[in-house]
Amino acid sequence: MSKNLSRVVKLSLFALVIVMALPLLVSAQTPDENTLIIGQSVDVGQLDPATINSRAEANIFFHVFGTLFEIADTGELRPYLANAYTISEDGKEWTFTLNEGLTCHDGEALTAEDVAYAFDRAANPDNGFTGNTSGFVLPSIGFQGTRVEDELNVTIITDRYQTPNLRLALISEVYIHCKDAYEAMTLEESAQNPIGSGPYRFVEWIPDDRIVLERVEGYTLREANFQTQIWRVIPEASTRVAELIAGNIDVAANVPFDQSEAVNASGVAEVQAVSGTRRIYVGFQFGENFADAPGYDALQKTEVRVALQYAVDVPTICQTLLGTSCERASSMVNPPNNNPNLQPYPYDPAMAEELLDAAGYPRGENGVRFETVLMGPRGRYLNDANVVQAIAQYLTDIGVQTTVDIRDWADYSQLVRPKEVGPMFFLGTGGGTWSALYDMADLSGPTAGTNYTNWNNSEWFELWDSLADIRDAEEERAVVNQMLEIFYNDPPWLLLYFQPDFYGVSNRLNWNARRDEWIVIYNATLK
Amino acid sequence: MGQYIARRLLQSIIVIIGVTLLAFLTLHLAGDPTYLYVSERASTEEIEATRVKLGFDKPLPIQYLNFLSGMTRGDLGLSLRSRQPALDMVLERLPATLELTLFAMLISTLLAIPIGIISAMRRGTPLDGGIMLFAMFGQSIPSFWLGIMLILFVGLTLRWLPISGHKPVLSLLFEGNVEQAIRNIPEAIRFLIMPAITIGVFSLSRNARLVRSSMLEVLSQDYVTTARSKGLKERAVIIKHAFRNALIPIVTMLGLEFGFLLSGVVVAETVFSWPGVGRLVFNAITQRDIPVVQAAVVLFSFLFIGLNLLVDILYARLDPRIRLR
Numbered sequence: 001m002s003k004n005l006s007r008v009v010k011l012s013l014f015a016l017v018i019v020m021a022l023p024l025l026v027s028a029q030t031p032d033e034n035t036l037i038i039g040q041s042v043d044v045g046q047l048d049p050a051t052i053n054s055r056a057e058a059n060i061f062f063h064v065f066g067t068l069f070e071i072a073d074t075g076e077l078r079p080y081l082a083n084a085y086t087i088s089e090d091g092k093e094w095t096f097t098l099n100e101g102l103t104c105h106d107g108e109a110l111t112a113e114d115v116a117y118a119f120d121r122a123a124n125p126d127n128g129f130t131g132n133t134s135g136f137v138l139p140s141i142g143f144q145g146t147r148v149e150d151e152l153n154v155t156i157i158t159d160r161y162q163t164p165n166l167r168l169a170l171i172s173e174v175y176i177h178c179k180d181a182y183e184a185m186t187l188e189e190s191a192q193n194p195i196g197s198g199p200y201r202f203v204e205w206i207p208d209d210r211i212v213l214e215r216v217e218g219y220t221l222r223e224a225n226f227q228t229q230i231w232r233v234i235p236e237a238s239t240r241v242a243e244l245i246a247g248n249i250d251v252a253a254n255v256p257f258d259q260s261e262a263v264n265a266s267g268v269a270e271v272q273a274v275s276g277t278r279r280i281y282v283g284f285q286f287g288e289n290f291a292d293a294p295g296y297d298a299l300q301k302t303e304v305r306v307a308l309q310y311a312v313d314v315p316t317i318c319q320t321l322l323g324t325s326c327e328r329a330s331s332m333v334n335p336p337n338n339n340p341n342l343q344p345y346p347y348d349p350a351m352a353e354e355l356l357d358a359a360g361y362p363r364g365e366n367g368v369r370f371e372t373v374l375m376g377p378r379g380r381y382l383n384d385a386n387v388v389q390a391i392a393q394y395l396t397d398i399g400v401q402t403t404v405d406i407r408d409w410a411d412y413s414q415l416v417r418p419k420e421v422g423p424m425f426f427l428g429t430g431g432g433t434w435s436a437l438y439d440m441a442d443l444s445g446p447t448a449g450t451n452y453t454n455w456n457n458s459e460w461f462e463l464w465d466s467l468a469d470i471r472d473a474e475e476e477r478a479v480v481n482q483m484l485e486i487f488y489n490d491p492p493w494l495l496l497y498f499q500p501d502f503y504g505v506s507n508r509l510n511w512n513a514r515r516d517e518w519i520v521i522y523n524a525t526l527k
Numbered sequence: 528m529g530q531y532i533a534r535r536l537l538q539s540i541i542v543i544i545g546v547t548l549l550a551f552l553t554l555h556l557a558g559d560p561t562y563l564y565v566s567e568r569a570s571t572e573e574i575e576a577t578r579v580k581l582g583f584d585k586p587l588p589i590q591y592l593n594f595l596s597g598m599t600r601g602d603l604g605l606s607l608r609s610r611q612p613a614l615d616m617v618l619e620r621l622p623a624t625l626e627l628t629l630f631a632m633l634i635s636t637l638l639a640i641p642i643g644i645i646s647a648m649r650r651g652t653p654l655d656g657g658i659m660l661f662a663m664f665g666q667s668i669p670s671f672w673l674g675i676m677l678i679l680f681v682g683l684t685l686r687w688l689p690i691s692g693h694k695p696v697l698s699l700l701f702e703g704n705v706e707q708a709i710r711n712i713p714e715a716i717r718f719l720i721m722p723a724i725t726i727g728v729f730s731l732s733r734n735a736r737l738v739r740s741s742m743l744e745v746l747s748q749d750y751v752t753t754a755r756s757k758g759l760k761e762r763a764v765i766i767k768h769a770f771r772n773a774l775i776p777i778v779t780m781l782g783l784e785f786g787f788l789l790s791g792v793v794v795a796e797t798v799f800s801w802p803g804v805g806r807l808v809f810n811a812i813t814q815r816d817i818p819v820v821q822a823a824v825v826l827f828s829f830l831f832i833g834l835n836l837l838v839d840i841l842y843a844r845l846d847p848r849i850r851l852r
Contacts, residue, residue: 042810043810045606045608045609045814046608046609046610046611048610053564053608125576128580130564130565130577130580130581131564131565134573135565135569135573135577136569136573139569139570139572139573187610188605188610188611191609191610191611192611206802207616207619207620207802207807208620208800208802208803208806208807208810209692209693209800209802232692232800233800233802234691234800235797235800235806236675236797236798236800238675238678238798239675239678239690239691239798239799239800242678242679242682242683242690242691243690243691245683246682246683246686246690248689248690408813409813410563410812410813410814410815411558413562413563414558414559414560414562414563415558416562417562417565417574418559418562447571448570449569449570449571449573449574
């Protein structure tokens with residue numbers, strides 16, 4: 001090769017190296033003492049307070065918008081924009097009294113009229129909102145409308161009595177915004193320009209990159225300790241962990257448990273593992289559209305479903321596949337609201353086999369009692385696909401030959417809602433810390449949307465209906481406990497665990513992760 | 528030439544109808560998207576109301592015809608999630624993706640051509656063997672793994688480059704903010720290097736092999752021997768006679784390269800939190816946000832068709848024997 005050509009080649013390589021090396025001289029940026037950076041895996045879909053669709057969205061919106069009451073990490077409900085409430089005699093009308101001197105971020109006074117507007121706007125079918133407020137909260141409280149009593153008092157009108165704690169918690173999920181500001185915007189504009197009522201004001205949204213919030217100076221209802229909050233979108237878990245260890249973010253949501261050790265050894269951050277409120281279970285499908293599916297007949301028998309509770313070594317699954325000793329479920333209700341008399345079924349395969357023999361399903365010559373299918377998702381819950389496979393193996397070990405059918409979450413979720421999963425299916429549903437009834441509402445009726453198993457225990461549903469007439473808390477508790485015993489003894493779920501959640505938290509920060517998947521961080525401080 | 532371009536543009540309409548129909552059917556085959564837009568505890572009535580709101584209650588052919596009718600007016604619909612015009616959402620993220628793909632192409636091409644030439648000139652030597660080994664490694668390595676490794680070693684251990692994120696340049700240029708765009712360039716390159724290597728290393732390896740084999744073929748041609756026997760300097764032989772002719776398959780590859788890099792960009796965008804079209808489309812697919820997927824499909828189809836047309840025209844410029852009909 002000629003010397004000239006060789007020189008050209010070398011020069012082009014050298015130029016490339018220089019171009020790439022120059023920026024290395026610029027130092028990396030880390031958060032300063034006035035800035036808090038949180039890394040979540042998903043971005044918001046839009047910024048309208050009436051359309052919250054995911055926990056990631058709710059986490060950010062909660063810092064921008066105030067709510068009438070706030071659900072504390074303990075499950076306690078404490079005043080926020082409102083300082084008191086009264087309930088009408090029939091329990092259908094709730095009148096909230098607002099704090100004086102409230103304003104929205106544009107300076108507009110926040111009055112009872114604005115609260116009424118926030119509820120009515122979310123309920124208005126012409127707006128076509130989907131998501132938590134219009135799709136869940138308002139139907140769940142039987143929302144009928146609002147009435148402005150005076151400047152500080154607003155009444156929420158519903159069609160039914162509801163346990164106060166449950167209703168208050170649901171109402172606490174509605175984000176309050178000012179009427180004039182939102183009436184001046186089209187729906188397309190309000191989806192991009194949130195004007196809030198909380199401790200932080202919206203500054204900037206760079207889709208799929210970050211949302212920047214600035215503290216509202218003089219906001220007295222909540223103590224906002226950092227001048228700026230940046231909510232970064234970092235979809236890949238390993239990247240979030242690397243950013244945390246590098247000191248570039250303060251909190252990383254959903255840290256993979258197998259990277260906990262690396263985080264803890266970094267000296268920069270630590271992993272907080274909390275027992276979450278999401279109930280992970282295997283549902284037994286009772287829907288007749290599965291009547292021809294393998295194992296369907298066997299799984300209709302209460303004795304068989306009880307036997308299977310003993311077959312799965314949940315503590316070992318937690319320790320090996322979830323990296324922690326998780327909270328075992330003895331009912332569908334989160335502690336501390338569950339029935340204290342119910343103990344989780346122990347892992348006892350011999351007992352499981354004995355009960356299956358007694359139920360009329362002895363092992364055949366090939367060692368199989370009956371065959372069935374366990375469906376499950378990939379990519380939704382912690383290590384879900386592996387947990388599903390482990391469960392299937394435990395069931396196969398006691399002679400219930402279980403085939404696994406795993407689908408990506410996007411596909412799986414579209415089968416769960418119309419109840420087209422079975423004869424057994426793996427699922428996790430969100431729960432709360434503030435009310436047993438909130439958790440039990442999954443089974444509010446044989447045809448309820450969240451009764452994915454189509455369970456139809458008449459005793460349970462009669463007692464559920466009876467709760468509507470009970471006003472006394474102790475009496476209600478007794479019925480709840482009775483219902484949970486029914487659930488325990490005629491289980492529509494194979495009870496597993498409450499999903500643990502892992503948060504990576506910078507050592508410079510004073511902040512504790514919550515159980516209910518909320519990242520409420522306005523009160524975090526520097527150490 | 529004019530007729531040729533007109534015919535190709537006509538063909539592109541058929542291509543676009545085909546790909547949008549395919550995307551539309553695939554997204555609907557997986558089930559009813561309504562469930563992704565309602566709360567976990569939504570009642571049957573709420574689900575039905577949402578289905579009507581989103582227009583999923585209409586028969587599939589009607590939904591598709593509505594989309595086509597909108598497309599002819601330049602209206603590709605609103606995103607089901609964000610209520611923003613779907614095309615605007617794609618266009619908003621396109622500059623970030625273009626930055627990444629063009630930078631990856633630049634790196635892979637700038638390196639592949641000299642590496643391929645050196646390898647061809649030093650055929651059979653240990654240097655040639657080393658380059659080919661590297662090329663094989665580069666084509667075999669999964670880009671996802673490479674991205675994570677770069678983050679761990681270059682970003683986290685050595686702290687040379689930012690682990691993730693993006694600094695805009697092209698979008699600022701499109702907005703007319705030239706001054707800020709220029710100021711951002713050094714920082715933007717820092718953010719670009721690791722994701723560009725992640726998606727570019729495969730192309731670099733493949734192109735280096737292609738340049739090598741193309742050069743080897745051309746160097747054995749009679750006209751190269753003639754050029755040498757005429758006493759031309761080796762530099763002139765390589766650059767003017769050999770390399771220009773070796774360029775034809777490389778130009779073809781570069782045309783396809785852009786499409787290849789675009790299709791692979793979703794991995795780098797996910798690993799490096801890059802706010803580009805790849806992630807937007809990936810999320811739109813998982814959320815069955817059909818208007819956004821369709822907008823991206825239409826836009827990318829136009830890009831591919833335009834690029835292929837450009838490559839065909841370049842062909843004719845490089846090799847006068849090729850005529851466009």
